[in-house]
Amino acid sequence: MIEKMQGNIAIDGPAGAGKSTVARLLAARLGYLYIDTGAMYRALTWKALGLGIDLEDSRRLVELAEGTSIRLEDRGEGGIAVYCDGEEVTRAIRRSEVSRYVSIVAGVPGVRQYLVKLQRKMAASNRVVMDGRDIGTLVLPGAPYKFFLTASLAERARRRYQELLASGQQADLETIMEEIRQRDARDSQREVAPLKPAPDAIIIDTSQMSVEDVVARIMSLIAVAGQQG
Structure with missing residues (x-):
């Protein structure tokens, strides 16, 4: 039974696959804490851009990470607020400029090493839904429930386009x-924790599925795993 389940849930996938929305809803349904690791990398990217830091300067980015306070505040129903050095940046980190450069910052080994430590501490309760690009493979390799969400490039771009329009930002499909295509390449080809499904992850193509369909599918798979366990 899901009511009796224990153990963290890892959800990975490329940009626009719907993992953050799904993870947030799933956490709310299960009464788990939702941890958006992508928001942590976005917050650091937002800060670096604001300070005019050269994103090719890996050493400076690592120093920035180690000197930055990033906090995720649970707002109930799976929602979170993101704070960077005490300033709420929940909306600011979703701007297109941040999306364009976040994979560069996230690809710095020292930055990932530092943030992964923070993410593992957050998951110490053993009752979190954590989404990102290396959760099942690196951050929480021992999580009993692992899912990898994917979708076609065209569908992922369409979702991102609609998201930007809904937030009042200008966008070109x-x-x-092209930005998502480039980000996919950087994420999958980086040396440290490249984007890929964990060997034991269940892969779900969300191209033709609604968010509710995906959540229901994962809930069903978790229930089945619980009965087998």
């Missing part, structure tokens, strides 16, 4: 598609 072709530009977004």
